[in-house]
């Protein structure tokens with residue numbers, strides 16, 4: 054396969070960026086999108102050009118490091134799939150692809166396709182943990198948890214923190230990410246002592262980071278590689294209102 058790539062190149066956070074066109078030749082349909090970029094980067098490096106910077110780590114859809122827009126779609130055209138798991142067989146020979154970083158005021162570009170997602174870390178630091186003593190695994194196993202609650206909690210815990218929900222949202226909202234973190238702890242018995250403080254702290258931090266508000270477009274759940282449901286946002290709003298009323 055041969056593809057035309059228009060890749061966002063931006064040398065630093067403060068420099069101006071622009072799309073640069075590259076021909077990706079000899080692309081195997083079995084390559085992942087990131088492997089295709091690796092091959093292109095080898096070619097650029099061999100010519101003395103600066104390789105395209107992009108984030109990645111596990112390359113198996115579990116760490117949340119990777120992610121950029123492909124033809125305007127966060128993580129590209131395959132639903133429920135992180136960029137690292139996207140295969141070139143999804144594209145046609147001769148396709149023209151526009152590759153650019155997440156666009157959000159709260160995720161400034163560091164270089165090329167790499168953005169600063171530390172705002173997510175600060176939201177988690179504002180309450181996305183359990184600090185009370187919960188004992189070891191045997192203690193946890195002695196606490197009964199209703200089947201539906203444990204399923205809902207595990208579904209929310211699947212969030213990998215990639216940021217696609219923010220990039221896809223017309224408001225640049227981090228509600229799906231924050232709601233997933235609030236839900237996965239708030240649904241379990243071990244998460245109850247800090248439940249009110251958690252939701253108030255995390256929502257306040259989300260607002261401080263200048264993410265937009267949620268107006269239920271639903272683009273976030275469509276872009277999410279873990280298919281986190283916007284039901285989690287409704288749950289976070291309910292928790293937030295209940296916690297505010299008691300504050």
Ligand code: SF4
Pocket residue numbers: 211212213214215216217218219229230233273276277278279280281
């Ligand atoms: S909710 Fe989905 S899209 Fe948003 S950060 Fe988590 S895994 Fe990524």
Ligand code: FES
Pocket residue numbers: 108109110111112113114115116117118119120135136137138213
């Ligand atoms: S590199 Fe880890 S999720 Fe894509």
